[in-house]
Amino acid sequence: MTDKPLKSHVRPPQDTMPGGAGQGCPAPDAQTRSIWRRIMDDFADHCRARSLFVLHYCTGCGAIELPPTITSRFDMERVGITPMVTPRQADILLITGYLSLKTLKRVILSYEQMQGPKYVLGFGSCTINGGMYWNSYATMKRLDQYIPTDLFIAGCMPRPEAVQQVLLKLIEDIDAGRANAWQDYYRNYDFYLGNQQRLFGAGWNTPTDVIGEARHYGYYGPGTEGEHTRLLAEGGGSAARLAHAEYPSTALTGRIKS
Amino acid sequence: MSIPARLNEVLNELPAIQARPAGARRVRVDVAPQGLPALLELLKGRLGFIHLSAISCVDWIEDGQFELVYHVWSHEMKLLVSCHVRIAREPGVYVSVHDIHEPAGFFERDIHEMFGVHFDGAPSMEKFILTSWEGPPPMRKDFNTRKHVEETFEWVDYRPDWLKDIERKGGGIES
Numbered sequence: 001m002t003d004k005p006l007k008s009h010v011r012p013p014q015d016t017m018p019g020g021a022g023q024g025c026p027a028p029d030a031q032t033r034s035i036w037r038r039i040m041d042d043f044a045d046h047c048r049a050r051s052l053f054v055l056h057y058c059t060g061c062g063a064i065e066l067p068p069t070i071t072s073r074f075d076m077e078r079v080g081i082t083p084m085v086t087p088r089q090a091d092i093l094l095i096t097g098y099l100s101l102k103t104l105k106r107v108i109l110s111y112e113q114m115q116g117p118k119y120v121l122g123f124g125s126c127t128i129n130g131g132m133y134w135n136s137y138a139t140m141k142r143l144d145q146y147i148p149t150d151l152f153i154a155g156c157m158p159r160p161e162a163v164q165q166v167l168l169k170l171i172e173d174i175d176a177g178r179a180n181a182w183q184d185y186y187r188n189y190d191f192y193l194g195n196q197q198r199l200f201g202a203g204w205n206t207p208t209d210v211i212g213e214a215r216h217y218g219y220y221g222p223g224t225e226g227e228h229t230r231l232l233a234e235g236g237g238s239a240a241r242l243a244h245a246e247y248p249s250t251a252l253t254g255r256i257k258s
Numbered sequence: 259m260s261i262p263a264r265l266n267e268v269l270n271e272l273p274a275i276q277a278r279p280a281g282a283r284r285v286r287v288d289v290a291p292q293g294l295p296a297l298l299e300l301l302k303g304r305l306g307f308i309h310l311s312a313i314s315c316v317d318w319i320e321d322g323q324f325e326l327v328y329h330v331w332s333h334e335m336k337l338l339v340s341c342h343v344r345i346a347r348e349p350g351v352y353v354s355v356h357d358i359h360e361p362a363g364f365f366e367r368d369i370h371e372m373f374g375v376h377f378d379g380a381p382s383m384e385k386f387i388l389t390s391w392e393g394p395p396p397m398r399k400d401f402n403t404r405k406h407v408e409e410t411f412e413w414v415d416y417r418p419d420w421l422k423d424i425e426r427k428g429g430g431i432e433s
Contacts, residue, residue, distance in 0.1 A: 105389070134407070135404050136403070137401075199410070
C-alpha cells in the first residue's frame with residue numbers, strides 16, 4: 001500500500017511560483033494583465049460570485065444539514081446559490097464529511113471534470129483532520145492534500161448557519177479575486193498527484209489530461225510536472241490512461257479491435 | 259424468558275449444544291465447529307429459520323481463536339437464533355454454509371477480506387470492497403491501525419507558524 005519512493009515531497013511555497021514563465025503560456029497574474037483585461041476579470045468575478053451552482057458530494061453524515069440550507073428556512077438561493085446535479089455544470093464541490101479511499105477516487109475524478117474556475121469546500125472535521133475517523137485505515141485525513149480546497153467548515157456537525165457563513169465568505173473571496181485555489185491544482189499538480197499515488201499506488205491515473213489543461217489555461221508552473229507525473233508518462237497516452245484508471249484494460253482495446 | 263419448546267426439541271437432537279435465552283426473541287446457541295452445518299440445516303428445515311441475517315466474526319487473539327456468529331431468523335417463530343462457533347485462529351479455515359443459505363457467500367467473502375478466515379467451498383474468496391489494499395486483513399487485532407495511519411497519512415499542523423507568532427505576543431487558543 002505504501003510505496004516508499006512515492007512519499008509526497010515538500011510543497012513549494014506559493015510566492016516562488018512565477019507563473020510558468022518560459023515554460024509554455026505565461027499565467028495571467030495581476031501584474032502582467034492589461035487594464036482592459038483586469039476590468040473584464042473583475043467584472044466577471046463580480047458576476048460569478050452571484051451565481052454559483054453547488055454539487056453536493058454527500059459522502060458522510062453531513063448531508064442531512066444541507067436540505068435546510070437549500071430550502072426555505074435558510075434558503076441559499078437568496079444569495080444566488082443553488083444545487084446542481086453534475087460536476088461539469090457545477091462551480092462548487094461541497095464535500096460533506098469523511099471520504100473513504102474509494103470515494104476519494106470518485107471525488108478526484110469528479111473534481112477533474114469540473115470546469116474552472118471551480119471551488120472546493122470541505123465540510124466538517126473529517127475533511128480537515130479525519131475527525132472521528134482519525135485512526136481508520138480506510139478514510140483519508142486531509143482533503144487539501146489531494147485536491148486544492150478553498151475553505152473548510154469546522155465542526156461535527158456544522159449547522160446550516162455555518163454552511164451559509166462559508167458560502168458568504170466564498171462569495172466575498174471570489175468577488176475580490178482571492179478564491180484561486182483551483183489554479184494551484186495546475187501549478188502544483190505533481191504535489192497532488194504524488195499524494196494520490198501514495199494512497200492508490202503508482203498505477204493511479206485519471207482520464208483527464210491535467211498537464212495539457214495546465215498548458216492550455218496558462219497555469220503551467222514548475223510544480224506541474226515532476227517525479228510523480230513521470231509515472232503517468234510511463235503508463236502511456238491519455239487513451240491508455242483511461243483504460244488504466246478504473247476499467248479493465250480489455251474494455252477499451254477490445255472495442256477498438258472489433 | 260425461556261427457550262420455546264419446539265426449538266428445544268430440535269436442539270436436543272444434536273450433541274454438544276448449549277442454548278440460553280439472550281433477551282426478547284433472541285436465543286444464543288453455542289455449538290462445536292463440526293456441528294454447525296447440521297444445526298443450520300435442522301433449523302431451516304424444521305422451524306423455518308430461512309433468513310440468514312448476518313455472519314459476524316470476532317477476533318479473540320488472546321485465546322488464539324476466531325468466533326463466528328451466524329444469525330438466523332424464523333418468520334414462523336419470530337425468533338432470532340445466534341449460533342456461535344469458535345475456530346482456531348491459525349490456520350483460520352472453516353467450512354462454507356453457502357449450500358444451506360445462499361447469502362452466506364457474501365458474508366464469508368467479507369469476513370475473508372477483513373479477517374483472513376478462509377471458507378472451504380465458498381463460491382468466491384476474491385477481493386471484495388477494500389480498494390488498493392495490499393496489507394494484512396485490517397480487522398484482525400494484530401493489525402496496528404494507528405501505525406498504518408501514521409505511515410500512510412499526514413497530520414494537520416496544529417501549531418502552524420502563524421499561531422506560534424500570536425503565542426509569542428501573548429495570544430493563542432489555549433487558555
